[in-house]
Amino acid sequence: MEDEEAEAVLRAVGRQIKLWRETAGLKQTELGDAIGYGEDMISAVERAKRIPQPDFLDRADEVLGAGGKLAAMKKDVEEVRYPKKVRDIAKLEDEAVEMGAYTALHIHGLLQTPEYARALHETRRPAYTEEEIDRLVAARMARKVVFERVPRPFLTFVQEEATLRRPVGGKMVQRQQLEHLLEVGKLRHVEIQVMPTSRADHAHVSGSFRVLKLKGGQTLGYLAAELHGRVTTEPREAQIVEMRYGMIRAQALSPRESLxxxxxxxGEET
Incomplete structure (x- = not known):
């Protein structure tokens, strides 16, 4: 595990469960039988190799007589349930009053359906495990609270035409994804634009990025990369990213034309 914060939390939870289990005089198999989980799961949680669900902690707390001490760890576990990269960007999204995103290779994460997100993660090489995919999809869907936050942030997206035509997950998943874009694009605080492949003028052709304007007035740039994204807080760099995004929006189809x-x-897919 490369996430030191999550690892520390899960190790602490695992040690507590093991301590309470041994104090109760139960083997891993016996605890598993009592709370409805297999021995492998008990072992994995105690070794910080699996993230326990809230139900796991509630049942373990009751069976082991922990008096709420294990159940109280649900909040700590929930905070590290998703990958650090996701937690970090979610914190920025939570502080943003305005966010713009240009995406070149696939539908932006905040606009994805669960089926599209799963299909996208399934194409990754080296391949993710099913548990990793479940965790990543859940994390991506959890970030959608940004659409419902009050006061509403102003959210704009520019999608390359190719991302709309690529049938990630097959024709049905692609169709559901396009329908979802139409629904989201009709929200008053959201604008979705399409950058046609035929456009000769294009202010940025070197990858996806985002511009975030925070509550305190600070503007940040987020530059996507193959393995690690990078947040830039340096005013000059953020200004350049913001300028390029403005140019891209001007070069793309208008929100109405895009819908x-x-x-x-x-209609072509029918």
Missing amino acids: AFIEKLL
């Missing part, structure tokens, strides 16, 4: 374009794609 019409997506509807047209849906």
Whole structure:
């Protein structure tokens, strides 16, 4: 595990469960039988190799007579349930009053359906395990609270045309994804634009990025990369990212034209 914060929390939880289990005089198999989990799961949680679900901690607390001490760890576990990269960007999204995102290779994470997100993660090499995919998809869906936050942040997205045409997960998943884009694009605080492949003028062709304006007035740039994204807080760099995003929005189809374009794609898929 490369996430030191999550590892520390899970090791502490695992040690507590083991301590309470041994104090109760139970073997891992016996605890598993009592709370409805297999011995392998008990062992993995105690060794910080698996993240326990809230139900696991509630049942273990009751069976081991921990008096709420294990159940109280649900909050700590929930905070590290998702990968650090996701937690970090989610914190920025939570502070943003305005966010703009340009995406070149796939539908932006905040716009993805669960089926599309799963299919996208399944294409990753080296391959993720099913548990890793479940965790990543859940994390991506959890970030969608940014759409519901009050006061509403202003959210804009520019998608390359190719991302709409690529049938990630197959034709049905692609169709559901396009329908979802139409739904989200009709929200008053959201604007989705399409950058046509035929556009000769393009202010940025070197990868996806984001611009975030925070509550305190600070502007940040987030530059996506293959393995690790990078947040830039340096004013000059953030200014350049913001300028490029403004140019890209001007070069793309308008929000109204973009929704019409997506509807047209849906018609072609019928």
